[in-house]
Amino acid sequence: MGPQTAELKVSVASTSPFLDFWQTFSRNRMAVAGLVMLVTIITLAVFASVLAPYDPKSSVDITSSDIYNPPSSAHWLGTDDAGRDILSSFLFGARVSLIVGFFAAFISVIIGGTIGVVAGFYGGRTENLLMRFTDLMLVIPDLPLIVVIVALTKPSLLNIIIIIGVFGWTTTARIVRSQTLAVKSRKFVLRARAIGAGNVHIIMKHILPLVMPLLVVNAILVISLAILNESTLSFLGLGDPTATSWGQMLNFAFVRGAMSAGAWWALVMPGVGIAWVVFGLTLFGQGLEQVLNPRLESHHLSPGRRSVQSDAVIESATVKKKSKKRKDAPLLLDVRNLSVNYISHDNVVAKAVHNVSLQLHEGELVGLVGESGCGKTTLMLALMRLLPAAGQIVNGHINFRGKDLTTLNEDELQKLRWSGISIIFQGAMNALNPVRTVGDQIKEAIIKHMPSYAPGVLDDRVIELLDLVGISKDYKDQYPHQYSGGMRQRAMIAMALSCDPDVIIADEPTTALDVMIQAQILELLDDLRKKLGLAIIFVTHDLGVVAEMCDSVLVMYGGVTAEYADVDTIYNAARHPYTQELLKSFPDLSQPEKRLISIPGYPPKLDELPEGCRFAPRCPLAFERCTKEMPILHELEDGYHIASCHLVEGG
Amino acid sequence: MNRWRYFRNKAGWSIFTLIFVIVLNFFLFRVMPGDPARQGIRDPRLTKETIEAIRVRFGLDKPVINCIDSLNPVRFGSCAVNPLDTQFFIYVKNLFNGDLGFSYYYNRPVSDILGERLWNTILLIGVGQILAIVIGVILGVLAAWKARSAIDYGALLISLLAWSLPVFWLGIILVFWGSNHGFPIGGKATPGISSYPFFTQVGDLIWHLLLPTFTYTVIFMGEYTLLMRSSLLDVLSEDYILTAKAKGLSTFQILKDHALKNGMLPIVTLIAINLGYTVAGVIQIESVFSWPGLGGALFEAVSRRDFPILQGGFLLIAVSVIIANFIADLTYSYLDPRVQTE
Secondary structure (H helix, E strand, C coil): CHHHHHCCCCCCCCCCHHHHHHHHHHHCHHHHHHHHHHHHHHHHHHCHHHHCCCCCCCCCCCCHHHCCCCCCCCCCCCECCCCCEHHHHHHHHHHHHHHHHHHHHHHHHHHHHHHHHHHHHHCHHHHHHHHHHHHHHHHCCHHHHHHHHHHHCCCCHHHHHHHHHHCCCHHHHHHHHHHHHHHHCCHHHHHHHHCCCCHHHHHHHHHHHHHHHHHHHHHHHHHHHHHHHHHHHHHCCCCCCCCCCHHHHHHHHHHCCCCCCCCHHHHHHHHHHHHHHHHHHHHHHHHHHHHHCCCCCCCCCCCCCCCCCCCCCCCCCCCCCCCCCCCCCCEEEEEEEEEEEEECCCCCEEEEEEEEEEEEECCCEEEEECCCCCCHHHHHHHHCCCCCCCEEEEEEEEEECCEEHHHCCHHHHHHHECCCEEEECCCHHHHCCCCCCHHHHHHHHHHHHCCCCCHHHHHHHHHHHHHHCCCCHHHCCCCHHHCCHHHHHHHHHHHHHCCCCCEEEEECCCCCCCHHHHHHHHHHHHHHHHHHCCEEEEEECCHHHHHHHCCEEEEEECCEEEEEEEHHHHHHHCCCHHHHHHHHCCCCCCCCCCCCCCCCCCCCCCCCCCCCCCCHHHCCCCCHHHHCCCCCCEEEHHHCEEECCHHHCCC | CHHHHHHHHHHHHHHHHHHHHHHHHHHHHHCCCCCHHHHHCCCCCCCHHHHHHHHHHHCCCCCCCCCEEEECCEEECCCCCCHHHCHHHHHHHHHHCCCCCECCCCCCEHHHHHHHHHHHHHHHHHHHHHHHHHHHHHHHHHHHHCCCCHHHHHHHHHHHHHHHCCHHHHHHHHHHHHHCCCCCCCCCCCCCHHHCCHHHHHHHHHHHHHHHHHHHHHHHHHHHHHHHHHHHHHHHCCHHHHHHHHCCCCHHHHHHHHHHHHHHHHHHHHHHHHHHHHHHHHHHHHHHCCCCCHHHHHHHHHHHCCHHHHHHHHHHHHHHHHHHHHHHHHHHHHHCCCHHHC
16 A cells, blocks of 8 residues: 555575674664774773783872873873873773673663563553553653662662662663564464463563564663763762772762863763763664664655656557547546656666556546556556655656646646645545644645635635535544544545645545445545546546446556556456456356456566566466567557457457 | 543652652662661761751651661561651651751751752753754754755764763863863852842853753753654654645645654653653763752762752652653643544
8 A cells, every 4th residue: 555565675585594684784884883883892891901001000100290191102091190090990991881881781671671571471460560660660760869879878889780770671671562562462472372382481482582683772772871870870979989980080080180180181081981882882773773673765755756758669559548428528637658667775676657548538537446566556646746755757748737747846746736636545544644633634735725715714615625525514623533434534535625626536545444434435526526527536446336436447457557448348348358357356246146256366576577468477368478578558449448468469 | 521531640640650759769768778867867067956956857766667667677666656656757747848858968958958959950951951852853853854865864973972972071071171261160150240230140140051051952962863853754654744745735834734743742752751861961960060950969969978968859850850741741642632532
């Protein structure tokens, strides 16, 4: 559904999942930079006793004139207030800060992980109680609490580790719980339960491995928080007096007059150390999260690709098709040989729509039919130039009101959208903004396109529109969630009508609605079409609806036109095997004994299209030529009926 | 109707946490190893008369509560003691009278000392928080809108770096730099400024507020940027944004009218959650800049072992955070109409 279909999964052949992970990881610059920063500082800390030029505890220079000596060849980073070498203190300080960070985080992750898994897995009262407790701990400011407790107890390294660890688990518990909830209803967990596996076994064998990646990312955050907390404690003078951490070095320098002595060297390095580790951890964690949980490349406001006009001559019959019923009505929208490609970030090209033509006359209702993934939605989005950033019109023209929409710039498009062509999206729950009233969202379009409406009349217009689709005016200032599913879809229709468009695109407007409501909505659309003289492009799976309402039908398969004809022709004299198969899978209530046959297999992946006819792999009538050569559009019956199949060649 | 129920639920929860904090605050200082309260009345800084006054006022010669006397070591008191005649009851009673204890160092009631300082902290947090939110949100919106561009990566790096800096260290560096460039090195007013005209005094206050606020803004801005960016990236991928685009709205209109309010929702939650961390930051900033606020008082109390200030300060901070959380919940329900019906 929606433009998300454009997201392509490109599978890379690999030998092991670990190698896979490493490949993506090494391509993520943030993760690699963070890892390098961490490895550097850990190495320095591990080899501190080898690398440090002096003993950090003993004063090297005892005379008072040597206090706060600036960096020199003997002391690269200078000396502190007691004449100690700062570089050596820095290297040994790294040990203390890292040890506190890692061990405190270990405690936090164990506590938080256990609480999260238990709450998520057992649910019910256990979960309620544990999560309430977590919320409680989340509200209490942790650092002041840690400060108070450390101040009340003996500030030894072990105490500090335990206290920081014991109060740092809340975020872990929340994250792990929601992940456990998401994982526990997966099939293999349910299956393990069904065959009688014990809870502990399920948690260890099935839940934990799935929670682990998230837990690792969270643990990295917890480590950096623990290091920051330790440094703050030490800076406040609550550090272990026998183990000098970076925070403590800063505390000494700050309290013992480094500022007034102008000894910047005593102040800069320890802070750089803390920032280095925390920044390294943060980069590593963020990068790791991107690797484990890749986000979409773009969103609806990302700049799209400009359409390019290759004007390559595409081998096919010139489309003259005009609906028999409407042949006197003037042509509104003329789509010629339109092709749309999706280009992924790896430059894989998917030909989502290829060489599709479509004519829409005043008052005409065209049905657009085909299975999911056949390019219907892409075609509709292309008509309004609303393709996602990866999509690109590579060929063809969209002529509307004397203009070619493929050549318009963004400003011109904005003026044309909704006032010329509007669209009813499928799933109105998501297509309406949840935090604005429905009336407001309708009004907005009118203000944009019909500035002549005075503010006072605006509300009347909104009420009139709602009335037109059968919604009481009391609902004008309600939010979408206060509407029922059918009402939301009606509201969406009212919105689409708001600026008197010539053409309305209805993209599966009745999916996810129950049958009664579906019928109501369809009847409403048909009424409005007759009343207002609208031209509608109706995208649907439902051939029954098509038979009842449409004037003509465009059947799409794998991004190309399979067949395009009058509705009567399609139902009585379909020539393309795909259309014929589709009709077989549509229940005919007049012949109840006839079995429903669904077409075996799936439409082709748009980035792995077969060489010949795109339907050939599933076609019951396919012969050798079909797998080698792509059929072109053939004209039948004076151009009122076209089909792309080798079988209909030459009429 | 729903709004009222939502309000009642949230209010009930806040009151529950409030009670929890009050109880925690008592036990933390009365039954922790070392019995700080009892030790306190042996503090050499206090006169004999004061010690006697404190003893009576807080009932320190009475059992902590009936049955349990102290947790260190676990001592069992007499369960026959009247619960109204215990330290805990006196503590709660004092609390309701606004009595937070008596500072060993200042020889003055804790509530007087903290009361003076509370407003200075609110000023610092208020200005810093507003700046951090405004700048952070703007950066986040830019980063999300121009996702995967140089602006995006720049904003991301700056935010991550700002988040990684130890607050007190950034403060120290700024004090160090500021003292060489004519900035005041601490406090909130130049001595003797009170004899000058009002506007000179205000100018002096702003001058003193500049560096602490800057520190605060830099540290907290990054997180807002990161959250706004990721929340807006989600919102901008929603179907209703496509609807807005199909309606012919301009990019600016879409951001302003459709994305921002929805994208701000998690920010409101973060502001409330962050207040706990904010307090941690304020302790550090106030210590470094000698800003006469609550955080500075806590810092001094730690080094002076002035436990009543520590106890009162912790309670005040915890209560403020709970109230702020409650306000954030109400704001959220105002911003997101769906909340009330859930």
